[in-house]
Amino acid sequence: MKIYNTISRKKEEFNTIHKGIVNMYVCGPTTYNFIHIGNxxxxxVFDTFRNYLASIGYQVNYIQNYTDVDDKIINKSKEEGIGPLELAAKYIEEYRKDANSLRVKEATFHPKVSENIEEIIEFIDTLIKKGFAYEVEGDVYFDVRNYKPYGKLSGKNIDDLKSGARVEIGDKKRSPLDFALWKTAKEGEINWVSPWGNGRPGWHIECSTMSMKYTKSPTLDIHGGGQDLIFPHHENEVAQSEGYTGKPFVNYWMHNGFITVNKEKMSKSLGNFFLVREILEKFSGEVIRYFILSSHYRNPIDFNDGALVESEKSLTKLMTAYNNLEKLINDNRDNQNDILENEFTKIEEKIEKALQDDFNTALAFSFFFDGSKIVTKAIKENLYNQKGLEKAFSIFKKYLVDILAVLPFEKVEEEVLEGDDNGTFNKVMEILLDVRNMARKDKNFAYGDLIRNELTKLDIEIIDTKEGSTWKKK
RNA sequence: GGCGACGUCGCCAAGUGGCUAAGGCAGAGGUCUGCAAAACCUCCAUCCCCGGUUCAAAUCCGGGCGUCGCCUCCA
Structure with missing residues (x-):
């Protein structure tokens, strides 16, 4: 297994600290809003990696935090007129709904900042005692100058950073690079009692504290997140964690690329984001998941409606093959030909090779398109037996259903036409189709085609199948 | 300005030294269908430019040009 490590900028052979166990931490959401496709x-991506690692025999201890104490939450809670923790709880629920739609499974632990304050305070206190942090008027800052390797993850050096750093008016920091571990509470803000007065944790400290607590280990095997977290968030985590333990914090740093819109980064501050909630109105979660996994996780991907339409079509192709296999799986055909078994043994090897190489999910998918072709051909030409079917089906199931989790999926139902309140329109369409089919039965195709053509002009498409005729809005 | 990533068919996207440069979408042709749709089959690129290393480069090195990200909350 090879994994690209941000800190070395190379693919490295993956070895865990404890045999057979992976301790993996991925930065979770700050829960003050619905999530967007970039989130x-x-x-x-990390859910998929977790699934894969589990499939090759690791026990994966997967931790994802919920940041429920934060400036943005405090501000939003004022707007919505409810308490910050209440607001966070509400959006955690919404987050879980979206995660569920995307077939993202629960992590082993989902720790919240508000439930780990005691540990955070202990962590900060130790940093002060070790000389890596200092207190000023109720605030506590990490002292970057005292942590020499600062910048090793993001490849920056302290002097460059200093010259470009923003100095805020009234800043109490000794150096502009120092970051807050503990912030004094402003009037009326949520706060906890600490040795430095009432306040709340800074942003970075939670990840260090909670990752160590829930893995019971000073060193993580994998720490993941978006590329934009490399600096300063992850850099700061390294500093405070290694300051605290004196041991390496993370063995493999993994960072996913961005989703862009018209080649521009999608972000809340730019306002060019699409909520997962909105997209789910038009496409199923599996389609979104396929869209994400059909590029390598470190590459940028550009989001637009067309891309999802394309993803849906591609996925439909795989779905068709999967359905065909499922239908025939109990056929008990006794045939000498073992083309499916042979081909799918080879396909599985290729898929494994792709995933072993820094989780190349895009490449893995391509083998399923080849596989689908083979399935179709074998069925059509009657060149299959029970063993072959079972082999092919098990490969589809293992990877597409369980690990990549993009099958089975259902297309999101087309909405009924505007202005249709109680199904009247659907009934009218039914009548129209009945009339047309009566005409077709009488071989009066001119009438039938007239109806089809006129409806086509209204963007309504008629589809004839053996079972009958249906329609959909284009 | 500092650091980093990337530039492969009309679009998306694998491939990082050597068989015919994967796969998807779109397009073309065909099978099927009363006609359509769906499904299926077939076809469709020498890799941004220039120079170098090598028996051999999309793949390594140098120089351009271009795109994007981080350096401020952000996945």
């Missing part, structure tokens, strides 16, 4: 990428 969905790390969720989907």
């Amino acid at each position: 969905a990428r790390p969720m989907v």
Whole structure:
């Protein structure tokens, strides 16, 4: 297994600290809003990696935090007129709904900041005692100058950073690079009692504290997140964690690329984001998941409606093959030909090779398109037997259903036409189709085609199948 | 300005030294269908530019040009 490590900028052979166990931490959401498709990428990507690692025999201890104490939450809670923790709880619920739609499974632990304050205070206190942090008027800052390797993850050096750093008016920090571990509470803000007065944790400290607590280990095997977290968030985590333990914090740093819109980064501050909630109205979660996994996780992907339409079509192709296999699986055909078994043995090897190489999910998918072709051909030409079917089906199931989790899926139902309140329109359409089919039965195709053509002009498509005729809005 | 990533068919996207440069979408042709749709089959690129290393480069090195990200909350 090879994994690209941000800190070395190379693919490295993956070895865990404890044999057979992976301790993996991925930065979770700050829960003050619905999530957008950009937030969905790390969720989907790391969920998939977790599934894969489990499939090759690791016990994966997967931790994802919920940041429920934060400036943005405090501000939003004022707007919505409810308490910050209440607001966070509400959006955690919403987050879980979206995660569920995207087939992202629960982590082993989902620790919250508000439930780990005691540990955070202990962590900060130790940093002060070790000389890595200092207190000023109720605030506590990490002293970057005292942590020499600062910058090793993001490849920056302290002097460059200093010259470009923003100095805020009234800043109490000794150096502009120092970051807050503990913030004094402003009037009326949520706060906890600490040795430095009432306040709350800074942003970075939670990840260090909770990752160590829930893995019971000073060193993580894998720490993941979006590329934009490399600096300063992850850099700061390294500093405070290694300051605290004196041991390496993370063995493999993994960072996913961005989702862009018209080649521009999607972000809340730019306002060019699409909520997962909105997209789910038009496409199923599996389609979104396929869209994300059909590029390598470190590459940028550009989001647009067309891309999802394309993803849906591609996925439909795989779905068709999967359905065909499922239908025939109990056929008990006794045939000497073992083409499916042979081909799918080879396909599985290729898939494994792809996933072993820094989780190349895009490449893995391509083998399923080849596989689908083979399935179709074998069925059509009657060149299959029970063993072959079972082999092919088990490969589809293992990877597409369980690990990549994009099958089975259902297309999101087309909405009924505007202005249709109680199904009247659907009934009218039914009548129209009945009339047309009566005409077709009488071989009066001119009438039938007239109806079809006129409806086509209204963007309504008629589809004839053996079972009957249906329609959909284009 | 500092650091980093990337540039492969009309679009998306694998491939990082050597068989015919994967796969998907779109397009073309065909099978099927009363006609359509769906499904299925077939076809469709020498890799941004220039120079170098090598028996051999999309793949390594140098130089351009271009795109994007981080350096401020952000997945």
